[in-house]
Structures are given as structure tokens and as C-alpha cells.
Amino acid sequence: MSSAVQYPTPPVHEITGLVLAGGRGTRMGGVDKGLQPFRGEPLVAHALRRLAPQTTALMISANRSLPAYRGYGVPVHADALPDYPGPLAGLLSGLQHCRTPYLVSVPCDTPLFPLDLVARLADALGHAGADIAVARSGDRLQPVFCLLKTTLAGSLMRYLASGERRIAYWTAQHARVEVPFDPPSAFFNANTLEELQELERVHE
Template identity: 45%
Template sequence: MKATREQITAGILAGGAGRRLGGVDKGWYVLDKRPLVEHTITRVQPQTAAVIISANRSLDRYRTLGWPVVSDEDATYRGPLAGIARLLQAASTPYVLIVPVDTPQLPANLAVHLAAALDTDIDLCVARCGGRRQPLHALVRRELAGGLTRAVAEGVSRVTDWQDALRIRVVDWPECDAFANINAPADARHLAPRR
């Protein structure tokens, strides 16, 4: 049985430091007159039953968007893996669609295609484009929350290291622009003409 929309929560990773954007909270970086977090919610909300945002600052501002907000366990930024752990803990659906806040052109069919590849013997499905895995674009079983929380506590910090220890399946995408992210102002300038 494949995961359906009603069984999936979108988990948005918005807890980064935004160093290459001058330290701004990346979720509130404005592209096309809208903050990145709004672009991301617009993309994932139709694909999922609920949304949860992982953030480590601007918490009250994120809450104004109407979705639950969670922070890293110890209130300090420890990387996206800690954010994923919190999202899995907070979700009430069996599956969580993990996405970063900085890819405003996310595929409108990301959840559907990842869910189609998530067989009973697979822990998570992750997107790949141009031969490059997109580890922060993945459909994950919520039941992995406990193991991930322990892995983070034991010092695992790279998302790919955690994923490689699981039963994963990669799903290839033909259009890599869907995963173009904004890490610096130049990325936003490059992306804007294509939108």
C-alpha cells in the first residue's frame, strides 16, 4: 500500500543560520515579493495533509503562518539532521515529506513520486537529479524518529550518513531546476528570471 496525501505531513527545514545570506533567517528571505517559506508552503501544502516548520529563530513569526513550529531539542542549531528528528517527532501522520525552505520551485508532484517508490521494505525515498542525490528532499517513515534522535545524540550530523545506514531508494527527476536552492543573493538573481 502506497502512502496517500492524508498520510503525509510536510516538514519544512527552516532552522539554518543563513550565513551566505548575511545571517538573515532564510525562510524570510524575499523572492518575487514573497518570503521563501511562503513559496515552500504553497508548493507542499497541496501535496500533504499538514505542515510543520522546523525553525530556531523567528518562532513567533513562523507561527503566524498557521502551522506548528518546532525547534532543535537544545535550542541551538545542530544542522538539518536535528531538524529532521524534531519534525519526525512532531508529526502525527505515518510519513513526513522533508523539504528545505530554500527551494522555491519544488516539484508539485514530489510527494506522489516519492510515495510511489516507498515499498514496505524501504525506510525512505529521496530525490536525485543529474546523478546528484537531494538528501533534504525525501519521504521518510515517521517510525524512524526514535532511531534518528539517538543517532543525533550519538554525534551523527550528516544527513547522507544517516540515510546511507537505512534502506533507501532514490527517485530520479528529469528537471533539476526544481531543486535549485537559494544560499546567496546571486542564487536569487539567477533564479528570478526563470520563475
């Protein structure tokens, strides 16, 4: 009788963190979202500080204000494609520059994401033998919070070249495991300046 196949959990030293800050910020009036203040610091600073102990290296995906982002002392990479085609373009750029077997991504506008995000994604990915682990809060998938193998760069490049932009559709094309997190409020993202102010009030 054969035993079940055991897959290793990706260790921290094999995971690079990517903060996605390359959007247009349309719903914030066109401002650079990652540089908007939250508790006295830019949103990107919160994301980097929260992600740093969970990974071995960090990168930022940004298309504007590059000197400001480089001031955080980590590599900053612009989208691999022009005209702000969405988070998948930033993810592709991260995959192309990643020097570890795994990349984990988080958006810049969700400053309170779980402190055990990466550990739980990595554990689920290893147990399932999956290519991608994606966070889920309640009944909502959070596809920009994902851990994936860097070998998927070619697949993502072809997907974007086809004109598709939906991140959940692309991740569904691979061996994907969904990882539940509570409470859902940990994934509250600020799309407008009003929502950012509300987030600061609620979590003072």
C-alpha cells in the same frame, strides 16, 4: 509459485509536510533565509503553498523569527538539539511532533521543487518497501527532500547523539530508495542573496 510482495503506497492523508527553515543562513550573511523575498513573498510561503496540496498537514522547523513563521497558521517547532546542528535536528523535531505515519521534508530555500515530489517519493517508497525515499536530480542526491516513516525517530536521535550530522549517511543506514527527477534546476537552492536574485531572474 509465490507472487512478489506488494507494498502499499502511502496515501496523502498519511503524510505530513515539514519545511526546514532552521539554519543559520551563514552564506546569506546571517539573515533568516526562509523569510527572504522571492517573487514578492518570503521563501517559506512558496514552500508551504507548493507542499500543501501534496500532504495532509504542514509544519515548519525554525529557530528564529518564530512569531513570523507562526503567522502562516501551521505548527512551528525549534530544533530538538541546541546550536544549529543542521537539517537533521529539524528533521528529528518534525518526526517527534508528527501525527501521521509518514513525514516528508523540503528545505525553505528551494522554491521551485516539483509539484509531484511527494507522489513520486511515496510511489517509489511503496514499490520498494523502503523506509526512506530520497530525491535525486541528475547525479546528485537531494537528501533533504525525503519521505520517511515516523518510526525512524529513535534511530535519528541515536545517530545525532553519536555526534554525526550527515543526512545522507543516516538515510543510507536504512532501506532507502532514490527517486530520479528532471530537470535538476527544480532543485536549485539559493545559498546566497546573489543566488536568490539569480533564481528570480532566470525563472521570471
